Amino acid sequence: MPTAVEVRDLKAWFGKTEALHGINIAVESNHATAVIGPSGCGKSTFVRCLNRMHETIPEAKAQGEVKIGGMDIYGVPAVDVRRKVGMVFQKPNPFPSMSIYDNVAAGLKLNGTRNRKTLDEVVEHSLRQAALWDEVKDVLKKKSGASLSGGQQQRLCIARALAVDPEVMLMDEPASALDPISTAKIEDLIFELKQRLTIVIVTHNMQQASRVAEYTGFFLMGHLVEFDRTEKIFTNPSDKRTEDYITGRFG
Amino acid sequence: MGAAPDRHISTSERKKDGRAFGPEPSKAMGSPESPKISLVTTAQKAPAWGRSLFNPDSIFKGLMLVATLTVLAVVGLTLSELLQRSALAWQKFGFHFFATSAWDPVAGEFGALPFIFGTIVSSILALLIAVPLAVAVAVFVTEMCPKPLRKPISFATELLAAIPSVIYGLWAMFILVPLLRVHVAPILTKYFSWTGVFSGPMYGYSMLAAGVVMSIMIIPIISSITREVLAVVPQHQREAALALGATRWEMIRVGVLKNARAGIIGAIILGLGRALGETIAVTLVIGNTPQIAKSLFAPGYTMASVIANEFNEATDALYVSALIEIGLALFIVTVIVNILAQFLVWTVTRGAPARANV
Amino acid sequence: MSNKYLQFRRRFTDYLATFVAALLSAVVVGTLVAIFAYLVIKGAGSVNWAFLTRTPKPVGEIGGGMANALVGSALILGMGSLMGIPFGIGAGIYLAEYGRNRFGAVVRFTADVLNGVPSIVIGLVAYGLVVFTEGHFSAFAGGVALAIMMVPMVARTTEQMLLLVPQAVREAAFGLGIPQWRTTISITLATARAGILTGIMLAFARIAGETAPLMFTALGNQFWSFSANQPIAAVPLQIYTYALSPYDDWHRQAWAGALVLVALIVGTISLVRFIFARSTLREAR
Numbered sequence: 102m103p104t105a106v107e108v109r110d111l112k113a114w115f116g117k118t119e120a121l122h123g124i125n126i127a128v129e130s131n132h133a134t135a136v137i138g139p140s141g142c143g144k145s146t147f148v149r150c151l152n153r154m155h156e157t158i159p160e161a162k163a164q165g166e167v168k169i170g171g172m173d174i175y176g177v178p179a180v181d182v183r184r185k186v187g188m189v190f191q192k193p194n195p196f197p198s199m200s201i202y203d204n205v206a207a208g209l210k211l212n213g214t215r216n217r218k219t220l221d222e223v224v225e226h227s228l229r230q231a232a233l234w235d236e237v238k239d240v241l242k243k244k245s246g247a248s249l250s251g252g253q254q255q256r257l258c259i260a261r262a263l264a265v266d267p268e269v270m271l272m273d274e275p276a277s278a279l280d281p282i283s284t285a286k287i288e289d290l291i292f293e294l295k296q297r298l299t300i301v302i303v304t305h306n307m308q309q310a311s312r313v314a315e316y317t318g319f320f321l322m323g324h325l326v327e328f329d330r331t332e333k334i335f336t337n338p339s340d341k342r343t344e345d346y347i348t349g350r351f352g
Numbered sequence: 353m354g355a356a357p358d359r360h361i362s363t364s365e366r367k368k369d370g371r372a373f374g375p376e377p378s379k380a381m382g383s384p385e386s387p388k389i390s391l392v393t394t395a396q397k398a399p400a401w402g403r404s405l406f407n408p409d410s411i412f413k414g415l416m417l418v419a420t421l422t423v424l425a426v427v428g429l430t431l432s433e434l435l436q437r438s439a440l441a442w443q444k445f446g447f448h449f450f451a452t453s454a455w456d457p458v459a460g461e462f463g464a465l466p467f468i469f470g471t472i473v474s475s476i477l478a479l480l481i482a483v484p485l486a487v488a489v490a491v492f493v494t495e496m497c498p499k500p501l502r503k504p505i506s507f508a509t510e511l512l513a514a515i516p517s518v519i520y521g522l523w524a525m526f527i528l529v530p531l532l533r534v535h536v537a538p539i540l541t542k543y544f545s546w547t548g549v550f551s552g553p554m555y556g557y558s559m560l561a562a563g564v565v566m567s568i569m570i571i572p573i574i575s576s577i578t579r580e581v582l583a584v585v586p587q588h589q590r591e592a593a594l595a596l597g598a599t600r601w602e603m604i605r606v607g608v609l610k611n612a613r614a615g616i617i618g619a620i621i622l623g624l625g626r627a628l629g630e631t632i633a634v635t636l637v638i639g640n641t642p643q644i645a646k647s648l649f650a651p652g653y654t655m656a657s658v659i660a661n662e663f664n665e666a667t668d669a670l671y672v673s674a675l676i677e678i679g680l681a682l683f684i685v686t687v688i689v690n691i692l693a694q695f696l697v698w699t700v701t702r703g704a705p706a707r708a709n710v
Numbered sequence: 711m712s713n714k715y716l717q718f719r720r721r722f723t724d725y726l727a728t729f730v731a732a733l734l735s736a737v738v739v740g741t742l743v744a745i746f747a748y749l750v751i752k753g754a755g756s757v758n759w760a761f762l763t764r765t766p767k768p769v770g771e772i773g774g775g776m777a778n779a780l781v782g783s784a785l786i787l788g789m790g791s792l793m794g795i796p797f798g799i800g801a802g803i804y805l806a807e808y809g810r811n812r813f814g815a816v817v818r819f820t821a822d823v824l825n826g827v828p829s830i831v832i833g834l835v836a837y838g839l840v841v842f843t844e845g846h847f848s849a850f851a852g853g854v855a856l857a858i859m860m861v862p863m864v865a866r867t868t869e870q871m872l873l874l875v876p877q878a879v880r881e882a883a884f885g886l887g888i889p890q891w892r893t894t895i896s897i898t899l900a901t902a903r904a905g906i907l908t909g910i911m912l913a914f915a916r917i918a919g920e921t922a923p924l925m926f927t928a929l930g931n932q933f934w935s936f937s938a939n940q941p942i943a944a945v946p947l948q949i950y951t952y953a954l955s956p957y958d959d960w961h962r963q964a965w966a967g968a969l970v971l972v973a974l975i976v977g978t979i980s981l982v983r984f985i986f987a988r989s990t991l992r993e994a995r
Contacts, residue, residue, distance in 0.1 A: 157594060159499070178721070184597035194588040198610040207606060208596035213716040258592070265596060412891035413808055419800025420809070423821050423865060426858055430831070433838035488734035496728055497735070507983075508739045514979050515745065516919020518946045519968045522953050523745050526752070526961070568741055575738075599720050601727035622826075629828025631922045632946075636953060656830050656922075663834075663926055679834045683827060690826035694819075 105130035105269055105299035106151060111165035113146050113155055120146045122323045124165070128316070130268075133291055133300040135314035135331065137307060139351065142320040144303045148271050151301065152186040153179040170268050184212070187262030191274045193254035195246030195261070201237050204246040204257055208265035223264050231260035232290055252283025259290065270294065272302040276309070288313050307347065311335050319343045430683065438677035440670060449677060455642040455658075457666070462674040464681070466642040470559065470652035471682075474634065475627040477563030477648065478570055483620055485567075486574035494582045495604050506579070513572035521636035524565040529556035529637055532564070537649060554649040557639035562652065565633050574623040581615030581700050582608055618696030625689040629682065631656035655682045746972075753969030756962050762970075766932050766948075772959045776967050778934050779943040782849065785936065786928055786944055787918055789853025794860030795910060801861065802868025802906075807894055809869075818869075821862035832858050833923035841927055849935070849942035852928030856917045863916065867909025871902040904986045911982045915975045921946040945971050 106128035113121040121143050128134045136144045149155040150163045153174060167174045174182045195204050205224045214220060224241070228234040233256040237244070246257055255275060262270060272291075276284035291300055291313045304310050310317050311331055318328040319340075327334060327343045338344045345351060441449065445462065452463025493505050537554035544550045554560075585608050593607035609616070639651020640661055655678050666672045760775050767774035801821070805814050836855035841847055875898050883893040899906070921944075924930075929941035930951060945967055952964035 152595060154591065154595060157591070180597050180599055180720075181717075182597075183595055188595035190588060190591065190595075192588060194586075194592040196589065196592065196606065196610065198613065207593075211596065211598050211602050211606070211720075213713075213720075261592075261596065408892075409890045412894070413804075416800045416804035416808065419797045420804040420817050420865075422797045423801050423817055423824065423862060426824060426835075426861065427820050429839065430827070430835045433835045434831070437838060485734050485738055488731045489738050492731040492735045496731055505735060505739060508742050510979070511976060512738070512742050514915060514919075514975055515972060516921070516946055516975065518919065518921045518950050518953075519749070519972055520745075522949060522964055522968050523748055525953055527744075527748055571738060599724040601724040602720070604727075625826050629826075629830070631828060631830045632950060636950075656828055659830055659834070660922060660925060664929075676834060679831050683831045686826055686828055686831075687823055690823055694822055 107168040109166040113163045116160040120323050124325045130299045133295050133314040134316040135310035136303045136318050137310050138320035143323040144320045148303050152183050186269045187267035188271045189258050189275045192278050193258050195254050195257050197247035200242045202241040205260045205264050227260040227264040230263050231256045252279050269299045274303050434680040438680045440673035441677040457671050466644050467653050467655040467658050469644045471654040474562045478566035478627045481567035482571045486571045490575045490578035509572045509575050517632040521633035524637045529561050548646050552647045552649050557651050558649050559652040560648040562634045562638040566627050566630050570623040570626050574619045577619035578616050581612045584701050585611045614696050615700030618693045621693035625686050629686050631660050635660050749969045753965035756966035761966050779945045779948040782943040783945045786852040790856030794857035798861045798864025799868050801865035805869040806872035821865050824862040829920050830922035833926050837926040847929035847941040848939045849928050850938040852924045855923035855927045860913050863913040868906050871905035875901045908982050908986045915978045921950050
């Protein structure tokens with residue numbers, strides 16, 4: 102099975118503080134990989150390196166080799182990387198000044214797609230994939246992106262990210278701000294999306310990791326302590342630190 | 353935050369506030385000499401003084417209230433002064449005053465139209481020049497420029513705001529006007545005289561000069577409010593755009609400017625308000641001729657300029673009253689424009705304190 | 711449209727936007743530099759001891775200075791500040807500590823509106839209130855005009871600075887049994903001291919350059935005057951009169967006066983920003 106994301110010796114800094122100490126990981130394509138660990142362990146930082154969002158923070162730096170679908174992400178403009186890699190954030194962030202339609206189409210329009218028909222098709226397809234189509238199909242252009250409920254907004258953001266047809270989807274605690282029902286809907290989504298994309302999901306909820314991801318990586322203080330199939334991590338971890346975290350001894 | 357200490361906190365306030373509750377402070381806190389720190393409340397007021405009315409706290413509050421009332425008094429006095437003293441002209445001319453263009457004090461003819469025209473045209477011209485510059489500076493400083501440049505550039509705009517109007521006027525008279533007359537006007541005449549806006553002789557003292565100097569003066573306020581409004585746009589909006597693969601300019605366009613649109617318009621309108629009332633610099637370069645001309649090369653006159661120029665020379669009561677009526681009109685227009693602008697800015701910044709000045 | 715061309719165009723637009731924004735910013739900063747440069751070029755040669763200590767010579771004669779205008783400005787500003795600052799601070803205190811209600815909102819709104827009123831209108835008001843009533847122009851009338859301008863400015867900045875003081879600080883004082891009025895003066899006001907002073911000095915610098923409100927109040931004076939009840943000279947007024955005149959020597963002096971005025975104002979602002987840059991409370995920028 103080809104790997105979608107290959108990371109070799111990835112280090113990241115905030116100013117002088119080293120936040121990631123040499124991460125090595127290979128993420129399988131068409132599977133979901135969960136990234137777990139206590140607060141401050143570097144899981145968000147890691148994921149944000151994958152689409153080069155980390156460096157948008159002032160005084161932040163990253164170094165190492167990251168290949169996505171064979172492409173070296175530090176050898177091409179960041180803009181190109183981000184078109185291949187979609188991101189969904191912890192708090193839903195639709196563009197409030199745009200309608201639902203325009204939100205989903207935003208990425209496409211930036212990429213030059215002007216054809217009305219194409220846009221309509223992609224918007225519908227993305228919203229269906231995000232399981233939001235039925236709820237909003239009548240108010241696509243009338244309601245603003247920000248007027249939806251929290252769970253709907255997050256699915257809108259997912260649709261927006263899907264519209265540009267990425268290979269990899271990064272999700273930074275996508276359901277942590279949502280109620281249990283919306284969370285369940287998003288987890289169902291991940292199941293569906295896995296077949297077409299590679300998903301990397303940061304989560305502090307271990308049950309969620311075991312529900313949606315085939316692989317799990319445990320981060321601690323900027324190190325990748327253990328990376329293996331999810332069942333193994335949660336039933337028979339190799340590292341004591343992993344075991345302590347899983348069983349709730351800390352974090 | 354600062355509720356009065358001797359007010360009985362009602363139930364609805366208790367819930368709304370979430371903090372202050374309990375019986376009258378005097379019963380809860382004990383006397384000033386032996387304060388009991390109650391463990392249950394966080395916002396207990398200072399020890400009360402029993403039921404006496406003339407305690408130091410209420411005296412203090414009363415004094416502060418008096419100071420506050422002066423603000424209201426000033427507006428009241430302004431209105432009363434302006435209305436009173438313009439009554440004479442109002443009775444004589446009525447609404448016609450604002451529709452007539454003859455301004456001949458000697459003959460007793462007073463029409464304010466040329467001044468309204470001059471004020472509007474010069475202000476619009478100023479906006480046309482200032483807005484692109486001011487918004488560009490604001491966007492550059494907030495989103496684009498390298499960190500070490502930020503402070504110097506914003507300090508530079510602050511200094512531009514600090515230069516008094518009379519000095520802008522002086523500079524405009526002796527530097528800008530010759531520059532426009534000798535170097536700029538010929539080019540404008542050559543390429544744009546077909547529009548009718550740049551035609552006729554240019555002696556320097558003109559609507560164009562007034563518009564240009566005014567634009568420099570309003571750039572700082574438009575720029576500073578725009579910067580505030582841009583800064584309030586949440587970071588996650590920028591990240592959302594970037595994550596979709598937007599270039600920096602696209603991110604600014606989609607994630608920042610669009611969100612701040614209302615506030616930027618408010619900033620522009622605030623600039624307009626400032627331009628409408630600008631007096632000294634304009635008076636020195638506009639030519640002070642009460643006429644309505646199509647060309648920007650022609651001299652003009654604004655509402656503020658005519659007051660500045662002619663008030664001390666006004667001999668008879670009607671003359672004075674006419675000028676004050678112009679002042680009243682100017683007051684009303686600037687107040688309306690400023691209210692509109694403040695409202696627009698408020699919708700974006702949601703109550704973050706509005707700047708009193710630049 | 712080929713993809714490569716599109717991506718190139720997007721990158722190009724990005725660079726172009728940055729370039730244009732930088733260029734326009736340079737134009738703005740360049741204008742500032744140009745103005746300062748001319749002030750220095752045209753005025754520096756004329757700012758000498760004679761200029762700073764002598765009064766204007768009769769019309770047409772060369773020489774003389776703006777000493778009376780410097781003193782006059784100081785007097786008017788002094789009066790204006792004396793009247794305006796206390797009321798401004800008082801109003802600011804009220805708005806911050808007692809005014810989080812409807813009434814406060816009305817006052818706040820009014821103050822913001824007042825801040826936008828053209829200064830010439832303020833001059834007309836002061837004319838009506840003082841000059842017309844007393845029957846003559848006076849330095850006092852000028853002071854009143856400037857005070858009217860200062861009050862809403864100082865009130866709003868004082869309020870903003872006081873609001874930056876965390877509630878926890880006030881509560882600590884209450885918890886110690888300090889009465890509200892005492893807390894406001896000795897604790898809250900003291901904590902916000904630097905910011906409030908900044909606001910006052912910035913308002914002062916603004917007022918110092920105003921001409922329009924003085925035109926119908928202080929009027930101007932070619933001679934020495936130290937009386938509050940007579941017309942008095944002021945630097946901005948003098949510059950204005952000289953600029954309008956047909957005499958080259960007066961133009962020269964106008965530049966000198968302008969340079970002195972700008973130097974004082976810019977100096978005040980820079981000093982204030984520099985000294986209070988590291989104060990305990992900073993306005994969120």
